[in-house]
Amino acid sequence: MIYDHILIRYGELGLKGKNMKQFLIQLQRNIKSALWAFPDTKVRRTQGRIFVELHGEDADAILTELEKIYGIHSMSLAIKVENDLDTIKQGALTALKENEDAQTFKVSVRRANKGFPIGSQEMNPLIGAHILQNIDGLNVDVHQPDVEVRIEIREHATYITSKNIYGAGGLPVGTAGKSLLLLSGGIDSPVAGHLMMKRGIQLEMIHFHSPPFTSERAKQKVLELTEVLTSYGGPIKVHLVPFTALQQEIFKSIPEKFAMTVMRRVMLTISEKVCEQVGILSVTTGESLGQVASQTLASMNVINEVTNIPVLRPLVALDKADIIEHSQKIGTYDISILPYEDCCTVFVPKSPATNPKRETVQKYESRVDFTELIAEAISEIETVRIEQRKALADDFDELL
Amino acid sequence: MIYLDNSATTIPEPSVVNSFKQVAERYYANPSSIHSMGAEVERLQEKARTQAANLLQVHPNEIIFTSGGTEGNNLAIKGIAFQYKKRGNHIITTEIEHPSVYEACKSLEDHGFKVTFLPVNEHGVIQLEQLKAAITKDTILVSIMHVNNETGAIQPIQAIGKLLNDYPKINFHVDAVQSIGKVPLPLKEERIDLCTFSGHKIHGLKGTGLLYVKNNIRLSPLFHGGNQENEVRSGTENVAGNVSFVRALRLLKEREKISMHDMKEQQILLLHRLSEIEGVHVNSTIDGAPHIINFSIPGLRAETVIHAMYEAGFVISTQSACSSKRNDISRILQAYGLSEEIAKSGLRVSLSYGTTKTEVEQFLQRLEETIIQLKEILE
Numbered sequence: 098m099i100y101d102h103i104l105i106r107y108g109e110l111g112l113k114g115k116n117m118k119q120f121l122i123q124l125q126r127n128i129k130s131a132l133w134a135f136p137d138t139k140v141r142r143t144q145g146r147i148f149v150e151l152h153g154e155d156a157d158a159i160l161t162e163l164e165k166i167y168g169i170h171s172m173s174l175a176i177k178v179e180n181d182l183d184t185i186k187q188g189a190l191t192a193l194k195e196n197e198d199a200q201t202f203k204v205s206v207r208r209a210n211k212g213f214p215i216g217s218q219e220m221n222p223l224i225g226a227h228i229l230q231n232i233d234g235l236n237v238d239v240h241q242p243d244v245e246v247r248i249e250i251r252e253h254a255t256y257i258t259s260k261n262i263y264g265a266g267g268l269p270v271g272t273a274g275k276s277l278l279l280l281s282g283g284i285d286s287p288v289a290g291h292l293m294m295k296r297g298i299q300l301e302m303i304h305f306h307s308p309p310f311t312s313e314r315a316k317q318k319v320l321e322l323t324e325v326l327t328s329y330g331g332p333i334k335v336h337l338v339p340f341t342a343l344q345q346e347i348f349k350s351i352p353e354k355f356a357m358t359v360m361r362r363v364m365l366t367i368s369e370k371v372c373e374q375v376g377i378l379s380v381t382t383g384e385s386l387g388q389v390a391s392q393t394l395a396s397m398n399v400i401n402e403v404t405n406i407p408v409l410r411p412l413v414a415l416d417k418a419d420i421i422e423h424s425q426k427i428g429t430y431d432i433s434i435l436p437y438e439d440c441c442t443v444f445v446p447k448s449p450a451t452n453p454k455r456e457t458v459q460k461y462e463s464r465v466d467f468t469e470l471i472a473e474a475i476s477e478i479e480t481v482r483i484e485q486r487k488a489l490a491d492d493f494d495e496l497l
Numbered sequence: 498m499i500y501l502d503n504s505a506t507t508i509p510e511p512s513v514v515n516s517f518k519q520v521a522e523r524y525y526a527n528p529s530s531i532h533s534m535g536a537e538v539e540r541l542q543e544k545a546r547t548q549a550a551n552l553l554q555v556h557p558n559e560i561i562f563t564s565g566g567t568e569g570n571n572l573a574i575k576g577i578a579f580q581y582k583k584r585g586n587h588i589i590t591t592e593i594e595h596p597s598v599y600e601a602c603k604s605l606e607d608h609g610f611k612v613t614f615l616p617v618n619e620h621g622v623i624q625l626e627q628l629k630a631a632i633t634k635d636t637i638l639v640s641i642m643h644v645n646n647e648t649g650a651i652q653p654i655q656a657i658g659k660l661l662n663d664y665p666k667i668n669f670h671v672d673a674v675q676s677i678g679k680v681p682l683p684l685k686e687e688r689i690d691l692c693t694f695s696g697h698k699i700h701g702l703k704g705t706g707l708l709y710v711k712n713n714i715r716l717s718p719l720f721h722g723g724n725q726e727n728e729v730r731s732g733t734e735n736v737a738g739n740v741s742f743v744r745a746l747r748l749l750k751e752r753e754k755i756s757m758h759d760m761k762e763q764q765i766l767l768l769h770r771l772s773e774i775e776g777v778h779v780n781s782t783i784d785g786a787p788h789i790i791n792f793s794i795p796g797l798r799a800e801t802v803i804h805a806m807y808e809a810g811f812v813i814s815t816q817s818a819c820s821s822k823r824n825d826i827s828r829i830l831q832a833y834g835l836s837e838e839i840a841k842s843g844l845r846v847s848l849s850y851g852t853t854k855t856e857v858e859q860f861l862q863r864l865e866e867t868i869i870q871l872k873e874i875l876e
Contacts, residue, residue: 313533
């Protein structure tokens, strides 16, 4: 007998009442999409459970992918056996033997199929006794067992699991609407995006680039960061905004001290317009309070003035060290630290205002008309869709 | 011609050669250049690195592209020795290493390092107790090959790794040039710090390969210059070579299971039939790697047999190609404790994926006839 299923449990989803079905459908879709590299797998949804049928595909590799998917509370590799007492006994023994270090165990039988002749209360001791007879040195502990052998007797088959692997929790990406993430290429913004995904948000990216001051490599970096995030929640669109002309105008016409603030205001203005165009209701940024000049509360206050759509800042209360740790965990750190200039690092004022006032910034801004340049930048946006599978598929694949 | 000298080198896979050609022609920019052409080539190389890392189940930062086995072994051994010489000056290796390990270690003796060369038993395997006894507080490196290139003997890498768990100061290098694709070796599970691979042993091109270097291990470079490859190996990257190598690695991994199984069947056939031929002494064992079968025909010079077999359309060899021209007696077979007569007449048949049972049977039949013919002439 070998494991041929992965049983997927979802925690928080259970609370969602009427929307339950949509949540499950989304979760199933996300799982299917994440397992693109395992074409023989089948993702099935029955009686409030999701199963991944392995059909000979590599279970460990699949678990690694599933651990990234939001909306999964826990998973277990499951054996599927016939609804027959002896077969179930044998299966339970096999499942338990997977846990080499176990010293205590308990058996939990759930009989969803009431047509099965033996009740779950009678089944527990039957299976337990069989295990005790066949493995030496093992004891029953119903309170804190090392291993719980779960047996679910369903209509057409019985599923036996013993190892419980925790999933990522959260809600399935795509069940909470969309947000537009300002992605610079640094360490913070991908982490901010990842945190929003945990609450079911589907991301689109907006990136401002300033050729020739920023290079192709910087743009590539943003696409690669996006590619990493697709493995947590499916394909992502990236809107690349040409920002050179605006940036030059800002740094020409606005006093250096306030240039950074105005630049962020313009970026947010453009982001809001993109949101309107594509039907997105919020913007997400990687701002964390007090990290740099543009991220003081005063600065946020002034920048936020240009829009009234929600600006989500999931990192606002996190320490830099925690953000770095998170980015290492999700696999964006190594890309983020590649040393390419981005639009936030090219034009850096020597001493940006850390305590800008709305009135002051308004005054300077009123002397310049950015409308046309903004319209132009928006009309020249290049949108790229990064696919989950071979996100950056290209000529290189045939060489490798 | 039936090619049975795959441990010397393999036949390059046409698609790997083509990949090299395409990259050399189209992506010729220097990956370190700032312009977009350079960026494109850099991206290609990094994609290759990531793919190699995925295939070996390690991190891309842990891959150093090299020119092959000899460089990889030298870089690992001298790199560790010079980097960590303040921690200690003792190195442990074995008597049956490939010359690129053996001689590299010997050369370090001139630089004040002490080297222990562990002996092997009659099956060509080291004894763990002897390894343990050899470890001193000055030991900074243990370098042990996975599969021997002349006989196919497999060293207990897993057990050695376990033993070395108690000695965190010691770096563990494994020369896996002969084993990859033939004998499984999960790098992460077995406490390996450095591991050498070569392209031309896996149907790739000469001048390609990689060294796995576990994160946080520093190496003193052999080449100084532009600080490429994580500052460990300077020199403009051989992008075409590296890409072609990774392709060869992917193809190898894809067919690994099937080819290991096929080679095992042929190894069994070869060992069985060779042991039945009169006058043949089989030096390899069934526990060894499936693709290398070493045997001696005392009384017949190895060279004579090779030429006679070549005339008949079979390519086989003596010892390792790297030492066979210089020396009559195999250092490896001597280390087995075999007589000079046997150590002098060692022959090696080495298989690869694609070697068929029919070819092996033809070879065996022809070998039997050849031995009879040659012995008749000599008598």
